[in-house]
Amino acid sequence: MTLNKILKISAYAGKMILENGGETYRSEDIVTRICDTHGATSDCFATLSGIIVAVAKDDKTLSTVIRIKSRTVNLEKVHQINDLARDAKNYNCDEFMEKLKSIDGTPRYSILFNLLAHAVTAASFAILFGGTLKDFWGTLPIGAAVYLLSYSFSKYELNGIFVNTLGGAFSAFLAYYFFSIEFIDNIDKAIIGSLMLLVPGLALTNGIRDIIAGDYMTGMARGTEALLVATSLAVGTGAAISLCLGGKF
Amino acid sequence: MFIQILFAVLATFGFGIIFNIRREKLIFSALVGGISWGTYLFCLELSTSIILAYFASSVVLTICSEIFARLLKTPVTSILISGLIPLVPGSGIYYTMFYILEKNMEQAIYKGTETLFIAVALSFGIVVVSSLVRIIKTGQTNRYSRNIS
Numbered sequence: 001m002t003l004n005k006i007l008k009i010s011a012y013a014g015k016m017i018l019e020n021g022g023e024t025y026r027s028e029d030i031v032t033r034i035c036d037t038h039g040a041t042s043d044c045f046a047t048l049s050g051i052i053v054a055v056a057k058d059d060k061t062l063s064t065v066i067r068i069k070s071r072t073v074n075l076e077k078v079h080q081i082n083d084l085a086r087d088a089k090n091y092n093c094d095e096f097m098e099k100l101k102s103i104d105g106t107p108r109y110s111i112l113f114n115l116l117a118h119a120v121t122a123a124s125f126a127i128l129f130g131g132t133l134k135d136f137w138g139t140l141p142i143g144a145a146v147y148l149l150s151y152s153f154s155k156y157e158l159n160g161i162f163v164n165t166l167g168g169a170f171s172a173f174l175a176y177y178f179f180s181i182e183f184i185d186n187i188d189k190a191i192i193g194s195l196m197l198l199v200p201g202l203a204l205t206n207g208i209r210d211i212i213a214g215d216y217m218t219g220m221a222r223g224t225e226a227l228l229v230a231t232s233l234a235v236g237t238g239a240a241i242s243l244c245l246g247g248k249f
Numbered sequence: 250m251f252i253q254i255l256f257a258v259l260a261t262f263g264f265g266i267i268f269n270i271r272r273e274k275l276i277f278s279a280l281v282g283g284i285s286w287g288t289y290l291f292c293l294e295l296s297t298s299i300i301l302a303y304f305a306s307s308v309v310l311t312i313c314s315e316i317f318a319r320l321l322k323t324p325v326t327s328i329l330i331s332g333l334i335p336l337v338p339g340s341g342i343y344y345t346m347f348y349i350l351e352k353n354m355e356q357a358i359y360k361g362t363e364t365l366f367i368a369v370a371l372s373f374g375i376v377v378v379s380s381l382v383r384i385i386k387t388g389q390t391n392r393y394s395r396n397i398s
Binding site: 021022023026073074075076077078079082083108109113114116117118120121124125127128129192195196197199200201202204205206207208209212213226227230231233234235237238 | 257
């Protein structure tokens with residue numbers, strides 16, 4: 001069990017936690033925990049966009065930097081890695097790596113299931129914001145359409161701002177169209193309900209949580225992300241609404 | 250109010266699927282979302298302060314998720330995050346940006362500060378409870394915070 005292998009598995013686990021929506025402190029905790037069970041002291045610095053790990057054992061120190069490019073929320077993976085790190089002592093390094101790789105391959109829910117979830121969530125938010133039952137049925141297809149849009153663009157790894165602007169504009173257009181054929185009662189409830197799928201409220205709240213916990217870098221990064229996403233959404237819907245109100249469509 | 254809670258549960262359940270939460274955790278997180286939204290509505294009936302209502306509901310939410318997370322042996326995040334979804338001020342950020350683009354600065358500042366206060370109240374509630382939990386678990390000091398030196 002060389003030091004290099006310990007470094008590799010611990011950094012990989014930390015990276016996976018960050019990529020799948022875990023908190024930075026959890027990733028740091030797991031890295032030190034894994035190194036500890038293998039008898040090495042370690043230090044870790046995790047931010048949203050990268051992770052730096054240093055491991056030391058018997059007069060020897062190694063370190064690595066891993067850049068994190070894409071982030072999604074996949075809490076099942078976080079749960080499994082957390083479980084794995086807790087009984088890390090039952091595996092040697094190679095087995096641990098195998099386990100991590102197999103966790104990395106766990107599938108998401110199917111597209112159809114996701115489509116349904118997006119539709120129902122958007123429609124439920126339309127009700128929570130004070131919409132009528134008619135809005136609920138009207139927002140169902142808008143939520144599904146927003147998911148289809150973001151799913152079809154996810155293959156190209158485009159800039160998030162572009163996709164969000166498009167999503168905002170798309171949902172506003174659909175809401176106006178549905179209003180004009182009297183499919184929904186309130187345009188704004190339908191728009192904001194479907195936008196809840198894209199909107200970064202969670203990022204803002206988590207950012208402030210990080211700042212209170214003393215993790216200023218991550219907190220600022222999350223806050224900036226939230227502002228940027230909100231701006232792109234507002235640009236998209238704003239453009240669509242002004243086009244619709246101008247009577248061009 | 251009952252219908253509202255039902256739809257909050259539905260919304261949380263949907264987000265649980267989007268966040269890829271599995272099996273019994275999904276049901277518990279949906280339940281927690283319903284509880285937190287119920288607390289929020291209940292507090293709005295009692296007092297006029299929105300911020301207080303958000304704070305109280307995030308405290309209740311975090312207590313419930315800590316309990317359920319211990320029962321299910323899972324990280325607190327996997328229940329807390331999706332339970333937080335109904336409370337999260339997503340619409341506030343959106344409206345703030347929208348007013349700024351409309352050059353309606355008065356409304357933008359009003360909405361913006363309100364959103365910020367809500368976010369602070371929510372995260373403060375979470376931090377308070379998780380700090381208290383850490384105090385209660387005395388003896389289990391974090392032995393992994395040892396540094397290289």
